[in-house]
Amino acid sequence: MNLSNLKAPKKANRNKKRIGRGMGSGTGKTSGRGHKGQGSRSGSSLMRGFEGGQMPLHRRLPKRGFTNIFRTEYAVVNLDRLAELGEKELTLEKFAELGLLKKRNGLIKILGEGELKVAVTVHAHKFSKSAQEKIEKAGGKAIVLGGVSEEIAAKPAGKKAKK
Numbered sequence: 001m002n003l004s005n006l007k008a009p010k011k012a013n014r015n016k017k018r019i020g021r022g023m024g025s026g027t028g029k030t031s032g033r034g035h036k037g038q039g040s041r042s043g044s045s046l047m048r049g050f051e052g053g054q055m056p057l058h059r060r061l062p063k064r065g066f067t068n069i070f071r072t073e074y075a076v077v078n079l080d081r082l083a084e085l086g087e088k089e090l091t092l093e094k095f096a097e098l099g100l101l102k103k104r105n106g107l108i109k110i111l112g113e114g115e116l117k118v119a120v121t122v123h124a125h126k127f128s129k130s131a132q133e134k135i136e137k138a139g140g141k142a143i144v145l146g147g148v149s150e151e152i153a154a155k156p157a158g159k160k161a162k163k
Contacts, residue, residue, distance in 0.1 A: 074107045074126060075100065079134055080114025082122065089121045092145070116140065 019031040033040040049056045077100055082090065085098060095101040095108055110122060112130030119139035125146055127135075132142045 072107060074109035075102065076109050076111055077124075078111050078113035079116050079131055082110070082120060083114060083116050083118075087120065088118075089123075091123045110135075110142070 017027065018025065019027040022028045030040065038044055038046075049058055051057070075095075077095070081100070087094065092101065092108070096104070101108060107126070108124040109126040109128070110124045110131045111128050112132075112134055116134055116138040120135065121141045121143065122135060123143045123145055125144070127142045127144065135142045
């Protein structure tokens with residue numbers, strides 16, 4: 001391919017359809033709006049999903065469930081995937097570098113599917129019980145990020161000040 005045989009794609013050079021420019025243009029008189037009716041009037045615009053007065057599809061279908069706006073989403077990684085990586089220490093930066101963490105400041109949860117043969121130190125926001133057991137059994141560490149520290153959790157709650 002070179003400059004001598006370049007061609008524009010089909011329909012790339014067509015002019016814009018100019019309506020209301022006489023009978024010879026093909027879109028004269030009613031300008032493609034037809035005769036009478038709602039669509040022929042000026043200022044006519046129908047709402048999305050309007051079906052001419054018939055009950056619209058989005059109202060005919062049953063509604064189910066709800067969306068929890070407070071839901072926290074975790075990027076899920078299984079142990080077999082960690083074993084494939086062959087890393088000794090996995091931090092958030094390493095997860096992002098390897099493409100396991102899509103969002104820049106997303107949350108990671110490690111699940112216990114698969115087996116670990118080597119000791120791996122894993123930094124994540126959550127671990128399933130089986131994943132934590134398997135990591136520690138292999139001689140590694142499961143470090144919880146952003147969790148409540150043990151000191152704060154062990155301290156008894158004090159009395160609240162009265163207002």
